[in-house]
Amino acid sequence: QVQLVESGGRLVQAGGSLRLSCVASGRTIDRFVMGWFRQAPGKEREFVAARTGSGRDTYYSTSARGRFTISRDNARSMVFLQMDSLKPEDTAVYYCAADDFTAIRVGAGYYDYWGQGTQVTVSS
Secondary structure, three states: OOEEEEEOOOEEEOOOOEEEEEEEEOOOOOOOEEEEEEEOOOOOOEEEEEEOOOOOOEEEOOOOOOOEEEEEEHHHOEEEEEEOOOOHHHOEEEEEEEEOOOOOOOOHHHOOEEOOOEEEEEEO
């Protein structure tokens, strides 16, 4: 079992930046693909970004590419999402997730473990 706890979400103005953190416990995360998803009110949970266990490969959604950066520190069992140039449409609950697989998959159903989420609100 892997427990995931996110933090860092808050209210921010459009154009601002936030850094979300996710700390894992229970098992080491170096073998997991770690991803970030988000869910806005009335919408389905959507993929944002992911990084492989080795850290070599990353993948971003179209909306995140160029503005968000996912990183990980396996030694500290942590994953981060740096979000820059935030827009009101980025408002959502952001979830950290772990997929026990070697390659990045974007479907939420593949991910085995989830955090409780952290709220990000971007005001215009």
